[in-house]
Structure formats: structure tokens, C-alpha cells
Amino acid sequence: MADRTDEEQVEAIKEWWRENGMAVVIGIVVGIGALVGWRGWSEYQENRAREASSLYQEMLAARAAGDSEQLQDKGTQLLADYAATPYAGFAALALARQALAADDLETAESRLRQALESLDEDSLQHVARLRLVRVLTAREQYDAALELLQSTDFGRFTAEYEELRGDILLGREDTAGAREAYRLALANTSPQAGGRELLQMKLESVGGKATPVNTTELDSAADNL
Known part of the structure; x- marks a missing residue:
């Protein structure tokens, strides 16, 4: 009876394998392929990050050396070839700064918009947005500048944003409106x-008067940052 049972079990296994063996093999192959593909993708991403980092260091070296042409070339390459890396946002900020130094506000605006799209870190996004609002204000594109402010959580940059709002208004x-914005700033x-x-002078120039500062509250807020 035991032998017959063993034979029946073996036959049952064979039958199961005939019915399901191909699916098992395919599943194993797919699983191995997915693992290999994931490792390959991870290695590719790591290599891309290293390449972008190296190119960014070259861009910084060019800026330190005052080589504006190399700075432009390296930064443009980062934006074109490594847009998915954080270094693209850093490059956009550097190129915007270069454009501002050359009084090229149109290019600066374009680069700062690229920086906003590329940067993930909250503080850096605020830096890019504040600079962009300043550029738009300098170009007298007041509606566009205000639109950026309206869609922004000011956070700890309230003073900077409100001062810019005052400049725009x-x-x-x-x-x-400018007086109220300067007062809040x-x-x-x-x-x-x-x-x-300077902020006090701006407020006074529009007929405002500063509200006395509660230094105790400010010191307490600073301790909690």
C-alpha cells in the first residue's frame, strides 16, 4: 500500500509538473530577469550620478577660475544630459547667476525656471523662486511675479517674500498694498x-511706520528653528 501511495504521489507530481511546469519556469526566468534588470538600472543610475557629479565639479572649477565659457558649456551639458539628477538644478542656478552678472534678465528667468523644476530640496526651491520673482519684478512682469507668490508657502522666508511683494505692488x-507688505516683512x-x-526705509517711503518688534517672541521663534 505504501509503495502504491508513493507511486501515486510521484505520478501526481509528474502530472502537476506537466500542467504547471512551463509557468514555473517562466516565472523563474522573469524573476531572474527582473532582478538583473533592477540591478542593471541601479548601476546605471549610480553611474549617471557619478558622471553628473564630476561634471558639476568641473563647472565649479570653471567658475572659480573665472572661465565663463567653460562654466556655460559644463552647465548646459548638465541640463541637457543629466536633467534627472539634482545637479541639473544646481547648474541652472549657477547659469542664472552668470546671466544676471551679464544683465541678461531673459536668460536668467529661463534658467531659474529650470532650477525650480529640477530642485527638490525645499530651501533651494525658495532660493530659486525668490531670485525668479526679483528677475520678473526687474522686467516689470508684475502679474507673473505675483502669481509665483500666490502659489507659495512662505515658511521661514516670509520676510523676503513680503518685501518682494511690496516691491511688486x-x-x-x-x-x-506695498505699505502693508513692507510692514509684514x-x-x-x-x-x-x-x-x-533698508526695509525700514522702504516702509517709510510709502508712508508707513514700523510696528515695534517683540524681541522676546523673535528670540523664542529662533530657538525653535
Whole structure:
């Protein structure tokens, strides 16, 4: 009985294999292929990141050497060939800075928009957005500048954004709006901040008066950052 049972079990296994063996083999092959493909993709991504990092270092070296042509070439290559890496955003910021130094506001705007699309880190996004708003304001594209502000969570950059809002509204001859924006900016500026005096002058130029600063609250807020 035991022998017959063993034979029946063997036959059952054979039958199961005839019915399902091909699916098992295919599953194994697919699984191995997926594992190999994932490892290959990971290695590819790592290689791309190393290449982008190396190119970015070359771009920084060109900037340090004052070689604007190499800076432009390396930065443009990063944007074109390594757009999916964080270095593309860094390159866009550097190229925007170069364009601003040359008073090329149109190119600076384009590069800063690229930076906004490429950068993931919150603080760097604020840096790019603030610079872009300044460029748009300088180009008197006030509606576009305000649109950027309206879609932004200011976070710890409230003072900078409100000051820019004041500049924009003043450009649109909205004195009351500019006054309120400057007042908010000043209220969110530390007494030790370097730009506080200029901000105070802007507020006074539109007929405003600074609200006394609660240094205790500011110090407490700073301790919690």
C-alpha cells in the first residue's frame, strides 16, 4: 500500500509538473530577469550620478577660475544630459547667476525656471523662486511675479517674500498694498538682520511706520528653528 501511495504521489507530481511546469519556469526566468534588470538600472543610475557629479565639479572649477565659457558649456551639458539628477538644478542656478552678472534678465528667468523644476530640496526651491520673482519684478512682469507668490508657502522666508511683494505692488503703484507688505516683512525680520534698515526705509517711503518688534517672541521663534 505504501509503495502504491508513493507511486501515486510521484505520478501526481509528474502530472502537476506537466500542467504547471512551463509557468514555473517562466516565472523563474522573469524573476531572474527582473532582478538583473533592477540591478542593471541601479548601476546605471549610480553611474549617471557619478558622471553628473564630476561634471558639476568641473563647472565649479570653471567658475572659480573665472572661465565663463567653460562654466556655460559644463552647465548646459548638465541640463541637457543629466536633467534627472539634482545637479541639473544646481547648474541652472549657477547659469542664472552668470546671466544676471551679464544683465541678461531673459536668460536668467529661463534658467531659474529650470532650477525650480529640477530642485527638490525645499530651501533651494525658495532660493530659486525668490531670485525668479526679483528677475520678473526687474522686467516689470508684475502679474507673473505675483502669481509665483500666490502659489507659495512662505515658511521661514516670509520676510523676503513680503518685501518682494511690496516691491511688486509699488511697481504697480499700489502704495497701500506695498505699505502693508513692507510692514509684514519688517514684522518678520530679526532686529539683527542686515537688510532691516533698508526695509525700514522702504516702509517709510510709502508712508508707513514700523510696528515695534517683540524681541522676546523673535528670540523664542529662533530657538525653535
